[in-house]
Amino acid sequence: MNSQQTIRLTVIDDDSGFVTVLAKRTEAAGWQQRTLGSAIPPEELVAMKLNALLVDPSVLGEDAWAYLERVCGMLPDLGVVVCSGRSTVAQRVRGLRLGVDDWITKPCHPEEVIARIEAVSRRRRRSRPQAEAGPVRAGELAIRSDRFQAFVGDVSLDLTRREFELLQLLADAPGQVLEREAIYQRVWGYAMAHGDRSVDVFIRKLRQKLEKLSPSWSYIHTHFGVGYRFDPEPIDGVAIAPPERHPDVDSAPVQDAFTTA
């Protein structure tokens, strides 16, 4: 598995130049980022399932300390980095003692901000190797990363490690077409050699196992010349016409329904 899992970051800052530059970098790094111009209730932060929060206390107003303490208290797994304007040692110490993980002073280089957020997330993740999120659901599937396995009901698909990682990758971007090269890169960890069919082979194995336990759903769709797309959809025709006729080669309409969708 990749060492740098994609990071979910929220930035609370109103310094537009700073956040713009930052957004560019985080996007390039493949992070999921969201920028807010003002504080939002800690409860909403909880719902966002973040890895990291970057915040300039100046936009928090009078209650900055209370806010930080609240957030750090409610989200012990969240990496909190403060990026302030001028600050005193006493302020920084107070912040760090409150639960803030790192405190940077502007002006600062975006690259260093990124690196510090990374460092903080790395440490957070290490201290909580356990799976935090519940099972990911898709169609009749339940993907449980804490078991390296997917289930239909409570029956395991019996996926091998690669199969599971592939499924997880696809299911993490539902509806999105992923190119073979990108898939290979992220699951295998290095660049795909020209002519390598591994992805296809594993897609087939996945489809096989998926169909065996969840025959009335279609999960993985092929995009000719591009790659694959994960999108659970019930196979229409099963629900409507249970008495299955002999499925001749002429079953084009059914197929057409989703290949063009």
Place this chain on the structure above:
Amino acid sequence: MNSQQTIRLTVIDDDSGFVTVLAKRTEAAGWQQRTLGSAIPPEELVAMKLNALLVDPSVLGEDAWAYLERVCGMLPDLGVVVCSGRSTVAQRVRGLRLGVDDWITKPCHPEEVIARIEAVSRRRRRSRPQAEAGPVRAGELAIRSDRFQAFVGDVSLDLTRREFELLQLLADAPGQVLEREAIYQRVWGYAMAHGDRSVDVFIRKLRQKLEKLSPSWSYIHTHFGVGYRFDPEPIDGVAIAPPERHPDVDSAPVQDAFTTA
């Protein structure tokens, strides 16, 4: 609750003024501190069972980067803080990417250094004065951390220290698949070398002892290419299936872990 479990810190720096002031503060805080004027082999650091390391790269000589990388790689749980003289953004970024948790530039206030080391070491706040509400039970097993031993009925499994720690780790996360690297990291305290089979060997010993005293139960399950999962289940095939039939732990999250609101 800010008072933290006493921190074991080692300082590698030859700036006598700095380390003296620092030592005074850490002592006042009740930390166990040791100061070194020059680098020591990473292996010795392993044996010291530290929480945190503060290091000035200038005393590391030419191999500073390699040294830092080595230390961070071997001790992923160690909080590493660099306190350097003048430094560039590029250097700091490089260090942070290598695995360093924080990078401070001198001159700096000792109080801030302390606060940052604290922040970096802040981790498992697993205050467990609760005594775990008695022995942990699993299948026919009773795991008593007060005795460093597991029992079937009142017969001891005669586990050695490592065996017990391994069993306890597994049993603390029932139903969850733990990767070898994670297991090694948590039981042995440092990173697993590539190709190390210690975990497998100890799993075998555990299985042997478990089977000898509780032959009709299966406790440790292998996940090929991943690691092991602790999940006590009666072996069906035994004459009359024991009434116990739902060892499903997954519907409810692990209780003791981290759901501390």
Place this chain on the structure above:
DNA sequence: CCTGGTGTAAAAATCCTGTGAAAGCAGGGA
């Protein structure tokens, strides 16, 4: 009608785990 992309199956190569045993270490007692 061609050409390249994809589905499928099976062989070949690789990797992973269980296992037994030897070698290395540390601590206690003579």
Place this chain on the structure above:
DNA sequence: TCCCTGCTTTCACAGGATTTTTACACCAGG
């Protein structure tokens, strides 16, 4: 101090499981 004992680490190998490669049929699109 030396030896004994029990624990831990390392090694080597066999049997399986998994992954990769190869081959061929088939389909989409120009």
